[in-house]
Amino acid sequence: MTAPVGVLVVDDQPLIRHSLRLIIDGEPGLSVVGEADTGEGAVTRAAQLRPDVVLMDIRMPGGDGIDATRRIADDPVLNETRVLVLSMFELDEYVHAALRAGASGFLLKDAEPARLVDAIRRTHSGESLFAPSILGRLVAHYLDRPARRNTAPQDPTQQTLRGPDVLTDRETEVLTQVGRGLSNDEIAQALTISMGTVKSHIGNLLAKLHARDRAQLVIAAYDHGLVGAGHAGE
Structure with a gap:
């Protein structure tokens, strides 16, 4: 049990x-x-x-x-x-x-x-x-910061994130769904894959993007244009 x-x-x-x-x-x-x-x-x-x-x-x-x-x-x-x-x-x-x-x-x-x-x-x-209202503003907060990719970021939540160029096509699809706020179960349904596969992709995303947690993956998805600000909290 x-x-x-x-x-x-x-x-x-x-x-x-x-x-x-x-x-x-x-x-x-x-x-x-x-x-x-x-x-x-x-x-x-x-x-x-x-x-x-x-x-x-x-x-x-x-x-x-x-x-x-x-x-x-x-x-x-x-x-x-x-x-x-x-x-x-x-x-x-x-x-x-x-x-x-x-x-x-x-x-x-x-x-x-x-x-x-x-x-x-x-x-x-x-x-x-x-909360949906918070997610939208959270993402906007990071997207509004100019020239972050070319300078050493001061915010510790952003200091190790890498770009999506290291990802496979499927990992990019999963990251996009994460950025839209979908749960693992919802991602599995949207992409017609198993929960185990979703979890495996999430683990790969965390490792490849050097992200600390899923919240950073959300920010990375928006930061690199995989989803737009209008999707926040959907």
Whole structure:
């Protein structure tokens, strides 16, 4: 029997933690393994529990969620732990900071419970997930930066990305679908290939483009013109 996906819930408001626990524990294959109400507590509990996914609030006393995300992402012991930021605010600076810190996704707290559950599952499976309104602005943020290809980029999320010229035709097709925000299952259906083949191509893309995670693949797809800004969040 497969072990449930263990989730660490981090939020400074007890009512929100309780609500999230009810939603998550009510879903098959998911389980809340612990809670924390500060950024510092999140780091400590993550080290103790080694959860599969951390649901991370941003604005908290005792260390904010961005710093906690960075510390968790930088801990080699927690290299299997993914961070999904869950915030009331979709301010661009929060989104960019979360991405730079190593978050796998950014979801708003007004999301439907079913979308939250889907986000946890997709995050655990290695997919990056952003609310549609956030994805569009995130991509625009990087595309608006002039002459990035010819200068040493300052943003650590971009410092190792390579161009798509190293990819096969099929890998380019997969990268295009990733840029459009499709899940692995949706890519498999769109390209009429198996889930295993999709995952294999994703792994190749990460290696060939020197990308840290799927979020960087999304940016690479837009950056190199495989999809246009009008597709963001579709």
